Amino acid sequence: MHGYAGRVLHVDLTTGKTHVEPLNVEYAKKYIGGIGLGMRLLLDYSKPGVDPFSPENPLILTTGPISGTVWPTGGNGHAFVSKSPQSFGVGESKSHGSFGTELKRAGYDAVIFTGKSEKPVYLWIDDDTVQLRDAKHLMGKSPSETEDMIREELGDYYIRVAAIGPAGEKLVRLACIINDKTRAAGRTGMGAVMGSKKLKAIAVRGTHDVTVAKPDEFLEFVKEFHERMKGPATQKYRTLGTPLNVLVHNKIACLPTRNYNNASFEAAEKVSGEYLNEHYVAKIIGCSSCAMRCEHMCVVPEGPYKGAMSRVEYEPLWAMAPYCGIDRLDAVIKGMELCNHYGIDAIGAGVIVAFAMDCYENGILTKEDLDGVEARFGNHEALIQLIEKMGKREGIGDLLAEGVKVAAEKIGKGAEKFAQHIKGVEVTGYDLRTLKTAALGFAVSFRGADHNRHGAYGFDVTWGKEGNPKRFIAEKGRGKMVKDREDLYTVIDSLIICKFSRGTYYNGFEDIAKLYRLVTGFEVTAEDMRRSGERINNVARLFNVREGLSRKDDTLPYKVMHHPVPDEGPSKGAYVSQEELDLLLDDYYEARGWTKDGIPTIEKLKELEMDDLIHIVENKLKKAGKPREE
Amino acid sequence: MVKIHERKFVAADPEKCVGCQVCEYICSMTKEGVFNPLKSRIRVVRINQLINLAVTCRLCEDAPCVAACPRKALTQSEENGVILVDEDKCDGCGWCIEACDYGAIMLHPDTKKVFVCDLCQELGEPQCVKWCPEEALDLVTADTLAQKARITAVKKLFQEALKTTPVT
Incomplete structure (x- = not known):
């Protein structure tokens, strides 16, 4: 295989046993890698309704098909996926640096942690040799100190480490997982899940080659993107x-x-x-x-x-x-x-x-x-x-x-x-009272309040800079705008490439499909990639539906809906009413082909070739009194 | 033997190098057709996030690696000072690695012989220099390095002077 390593490492922290299984190539083709692959695997390896801190909640670490190559901003990513101790729905967070590239070279597309260790441990992945080592001496240390100590202990400066700090050990719900000292898989509390498993760190040294299907054309494409990255799209x-x-x-x-x-x-x-x-x-x-x-x-x-x-x-x-x-x-x-x-x-x-x-x-x-x-x-x-x-x-x-x-x-x-x-x-740094496309994006985001699931603030802020009042208006059409961005963003997070480079993909999904073809050799079109993006949003939604989340959870913070902006100036008086939110949600669910409760329909799942997951919605759709499709 | 003043090698500008490792990936792809920093002839060191520098062979005069080799597997090119490895003679003993002050000569993970930067002679120019997105890498002589350092120092001085002297 090219791009992918073709292997998944399973680590049972309860028994201390590890084994390797081949990567499910169908999953790779349908869910790409990164958060897409991670969330699909999460559905397979978790039972509904378990507590995020229960040993039964797996923690999944993934790389993407681009990880380990020289693709600008994309060669280095990794993602963590689990049930979030903050949202009790799907949790996911990515990080960049040099950890993901090392994991790929060690030969893994994913690592699935299940169970819970009795004592604090860290995982040492040295290519094919994998061992759980005692981490007693690392407890209470920061991720940066942990990285230094592990490198010292194992005698290799180039070992890459992703670790939790004292907060993760103590199950602080918003604990993150940090690699390369300052790079965090920050959101949704993945570090707390790691802490609940008594897993202090993951250390990796990978020496295998990473190859791409069409190296010459790939390098040409890299060169082109190097040029694009010197341009206005990345100036900021x-x-x-x-x-x-x-x-x-x-x-x-x-x-x-x-x-x-x-x-x-x-x-x-x-x-x-x-x-x-x-x-x-x-x-x-x-x-x-x-x-x-x-x-x-x-x-x-x-x-x-x-x-x-x-x-x-x-x-x-x-x-x-x-x-x-x-x-x-x-x-x-x-x-x-x-x-x-x-x-x-x-x-x-x-x-x-x-x-x-x-x-x-x-x-x-x-x-x-x-x-x-x-x-x-x-x-x-x-x-x-x-x-x-x-x-x-x-x-x-x-x-x-x-x-x-x-x-x-x-x-x-x-x-x-x-x-x-x-x-x-x-919440994050966008006033949702004054940016209503963003408000919708935030409300429906499958990982809770977040700008990085859709980037819908982009429309509003641009309007704002132009003095265009559209940002204060809730209207039909915003649902499709949010959906399209979400479908792009899930692909970005599954490949994994960096969102800061999104502006350099001048031809959108065409560029992304070309990149994926050159790396993997899989013949895909731009439309295939877009559909993967849509599929990944649906798989995330399915996890949340399975865990009991629904329309009622696609909402906005109290102040956004009840505390109009008091400041003199362009935003004075702005807020989001329940009526506006309902209009936006209806429009979004319609654009997604979901029910009014925000549940993916059987038709939609079939259209996206997700027949294997229809069982998740069947009962919910019946309960909601909807006639069964077909 | 090429004179030391004319000998060109790849050097990174510490002000410009950001530690991105593009040079490592390009080197391994150019030389071996794979992405693998362990097979790169240039290596990046990052210390405490703030210090980043790519390091490769400096083509030393009377190169210590050549002198250290007990099997005469290493020679230095008369033409340009590049270290040449006779893979039939090299047994990977590592004396040259120990002798090199820069960690620039290394043991290859597959061949178990040593390997070192050859300036991509077959391609006409070092590919890492060509690809470096920060233009931090350059093919330099000791003299051009000194020139660059001198000019940078004077520019800095001048900038400071401009800041403190009001322009009227």
């Missing part, structure tokens, strides 16, 4: 980086500020990408095989946070700065460093701190509840203290470590109204 990532968004979003008032109390931030300049680059960016580095390089490594040169170092992107910056009302980037870099240390999703962490601040300012949490932390909006010391507490599950941190949804339920007293999440996953 190469220069200021994603923090460029701060001022753009602030200008059109779609920058959620102080836990959605505002949609613009008076101190935006001080936390902008421009300010960051001038004062803190020490070096921009690249992932393995990337021709763009985007990773803005920031170092704090002076002051109380001197020496703090982290990669900085817009989302975590937004979560810790405007969203907490904090106007200093040195504290934000420190906050991110701490998230990397403990292994917590830095977006979620910022949102949780803002939630605590809002609760504090509204008298729902007292200073005493907060262990003496003065959790006012804008207090950078509170940000640092609360992240520390969350990472250790210490004091109030134990409650906050549950994520805003569960924490709010436990607090009661109306705290739910301050918990900005969708399906239990914390």
Whole structure:
């Protein structure tokens, strides 16, 4: 096989036994790799209704067919898939760096972890030799320290490691899995699932060759993309980086500020990408095989946070700065460093701190509840203290470590109204009151609140920059727009290529199909790839339907629907009404060919050649009183 | 024997190198038809994220690797200073690897013989230089390296001067 390694590694953590099985080629062709393959395997290897922390919930690690090649931005990706301890639906998260490429060279398209180890262990994959090793000495260590210690212990500097930090060990629900020191599979709590299995780290050394079906044409195509990546489509990532968004979003008032109390931030300049680059960016580095390089490594040169170092992107910056009302980037870099240390999703962490601040300012949490932390909006010391507490599950941190949804339920007293999440996953940096295509995308996202499942904010922000009021309007047609983007994004995450490079695929699915053909030798068309994207969205939906999620869960946070933007300016008064949400959902489900409850129909599943999964919806469709198709 | 002043080798600019490993992939594909950094003649080192540099053979004068070989398997090209490996003589003992200060000569994972950068002579130019997306790699002599360093230093000085001296 070309592109694919052709093998899947099974690791039973309960018995400590491992074995290798051939890759199901039909799955590879239908679900590509990455999250697509991972979610299809998840349906096979999990039973409905199990707790995400139960040994019966598998954790699946995948690479994509492009991993291990020199494809720009695509040669290095990997993904984790499991049932999420935040959404209780499908969880998935990708990361780049150099871990995925190493796993491919070790000869695996996927690793399926089942069961639970009695003692802390780490998995050492040395090509064909696989062993579970004692990880007692690694407990409490950060992912970065774990990486160094494993390299030292095994005596090889080029070993790649993906590890959880103390937060994952303690089942912080939004714990992530970090590789290459600063690269996180951040969202949906995959690190907590890993922690529940007492699996501290996965270390890989791969020495096998990776080949592509048509090397000469492939290299020609790579060369073309190297040129494209020097062009306008990637300029943002190469220069200021994603923090460029701060001022753009602030200008059109779609920058959620102080836990959605505002949609613009008076101190935006001080936390902008421009300010960051001038004062803190020490070096921009690249992932393995990337021709763009985007990773803005920031170092704090002076002051109380001197020496703090982290990669900085817009989302975590937004979560810790405007969203907490904090106007200093040195504290934000420190906050991110701490998230990397403990292994917590830095977006979620910022949102949780803002939630605590809002609760504090509204008298729902007292200073005493907060262990003496003065959790006012804008207090950078509170940000640092609360992240520390969350990472250790210490004091109030134990409650906050549950994520805003569960924490709010436990607090009661109306705290739910301050918990900005969708399906239990914390919101990200786009004010959904003012971006209604994005609002739909976020509401239906199968992994909960997220911009990366659809990128639908792109339409709205462009309109916003043009002064076009369409972004405030909920209307028919948005469903199809979201669906089309989702179908593209699932393919991107299954190949796996980096979303920052999406603009270089000038010919969309045509380019993607060509890439897949040249790598794998499988004769596919652009339409085949699009259908794979649609199929992967359906397989994700099927998992969620199986776990009991439905239309009621495709909703928006309380404030988005009940707290109109108060700020003077373009977004004043904007919010999403129930009527608007219903209109958008109906339009989306129709575009998807799903029922009004958001359940894939038998017809749709047959059309997508997913007959083997029809059994999941049969009962649900009967219960809903729908006539059986055929 | 080519004079040391004229000897050209591949060097990475530490200011520009981002540690992306494109050079490694291109080298292994050019030389072996596969993607495998272990078969690359140029290797990237990343330390603490901030320090990134690709390293390959410097074509030393009186190359220590050649001197160290107990089987006379290594010679240095009269024409351009490239290290030539006689695979029939090399038994992979590793003395040359130990002698090299740069880790530039390595044991091949399949052939078990040593291998080292040959500047892609058959293709006319080193492919890593051609492909480097950051233009961090260059084919240089010791003299051009010194020139580049000098110019960079002066430019930096001048930039600092411009910052502190108001232009009226």
